[in-house]
Amino acid sequence: GENVEQHPSTLSVQEGDSAVIKCTYSDSASNYFPWYKQELGKGPQLIIDIRSNVGEKKDQRIAVTLNKTAKHFSLHITETQPEDSAVYFCAASMRGRGGSNYKLTFGKGTLLTVNP
Amino acid sequence: DAGVTQSPTHLIKTRGQQVTLRCSPKSGHDTVSWYQQALGQGPQFIFQYYEEEERQRGNFPDRFSGHQFPNYSSELNVNALLLGDSALYLCASKPGGSTDTQYFGPGTRLTVL
Numbered sequence: 001g002e003n004v005e006q007h008p009s010t011l012s013v014q015e016g017d018s019a020v021i022k023c024t025y026s027d028s029a030s031n032y033f034p035w036y037k038q039e040l041g042k043g044p045q046l047i048i049d050i051r052s053n054v055g056e057k058k059d060q061r062i063a064v065t066l067n068k069t070a071k072h073f074s075l076h077i078t079e080t081q082p083e084d085s086a087v088y089f090c091a092a093s094m095r096g097r098g099g100s101n102y103k104l105t106f107g108k109g110t111l112l113t114v115n116p
Numbered sequence: 117d118a119g120v121t122q123s124p125t126h127l128i129k130t131r132g133q134q135v136t137l138r139c140s141p142k143s144g145h146d147t148v149s150w151y152q153q154a155l156g157q158g159p160q161f162i163f164q165y166y167e168e169e170e171r172q173r174g175n176f177p178d179r180f181s182g183h184q185f186p187n188y189s190s191e192l193n194v195n196a197l198l199l200g201d202s203a204l205y206l207c208a209s210k211p212g213g214s215t216d217t218q219y220f221g222p223g224t225r226l227t228v229l
Contacts, residue, residue: 006158032216043120043206043220044159051216089158093216101216102172103149104208106158 002027004092006107013080014115021110023090024072030092032101033066033073038087038109047088048075080114087111118143120209120221128227129197137192137224141209147171148190149218150182153204165190166212194226202228 003026013019025033031052036044050057050064050073057064061080066073077084091104121140129135141148147166151159161174165184184190188209194201204225208218 004158034217036220041222043222046217046219049217091158096172100147100166100212102164103161103174104151104159104218105161108158109156 002030002092002094002105004090004105004107006090006110008110009108010111010113012113012115015080015082017080019075019077019080019084019112019114021075021088021090021112022072023074023092023107024070025092025105026071027092027094028068028071029094031095032093033064034091034104035062035064035075036089036091036106038089040086044089077112080112082114082116085112085114120145120207120219122205122207122221122224124224125222126225126227128229130229131197131199133197133228134193134195135197135226137194137205137207137226139190139192139207139209139221141188141190141207142219144211145209145219146188146212147210148184148188149208149210150190150192151206151208151220152176153206153223155203159206162192197228199228202226 034049038044063076090107093101096102149164150162153159163173179195204223206223207221
């Protein structure tokens with residue numbers, strides 16, 4: 001089955017700096033790659049996603065890049081703010097029967113701390 | 117517009133007992149997935165329900181079962197609880213068809229003593 005590796009496990013940056021989190025996946029059939037932010041005591045919140053027919057996607061301070069050949073994708077956060085502090089998860093999924101994506105396979109998460 | 121809701125928020129059970137967790141999907145969503153998140157780990161897929169049927173299942177034993185109702189809400193049942201079942205149980209919903217994006221609820225924290 002699919003396996004997703006995520007690095008680093010912890011990341012500490014100064015407010016205003018950029019943060020980069022990297023993930024690799026094992027199954028070349030995966031075609032959908034979301035990123036979730038999880039704050040303490042809450043469920044994961046989707047922050048951005050990318051599909052395999054796109055190499056890069058940006059939404060304000062957040063961007064995601066995808067390299068299908070190398071099977072890795074990355075989350076980039078610019079101008080970090082203290083409220084960006086949380087655990088970030090990458091995930092991958094592939095189309096099943098009927099053309100819909102079923103399960104998400106998650107990485108183990110990155111604890112991002114933004115110091116004021 | 118209400119998002120995904122789950123109940124209860126917290127639950128404490130003892131080994132060997134049975135538990136039922138509930139999920140109401142986001143308005144307009146008809147597909148529900150359940151995930152188990154152990155402390156310090158990423159969520160692990162349990163199963164997905166669509167049109168009241170289990171559509172895909174992860175690597176979880178038969179002690180884990182589910183149900184989806186005609187109004188698209190869902191239940192997760194776990195029998196013969198083990199200490200290792202202690203985790204945050206998350207429900208995610210999405211519209212049917214080929215839409216990929218899943219939205220998560222706040223989860224139910226299950227503690228097995």
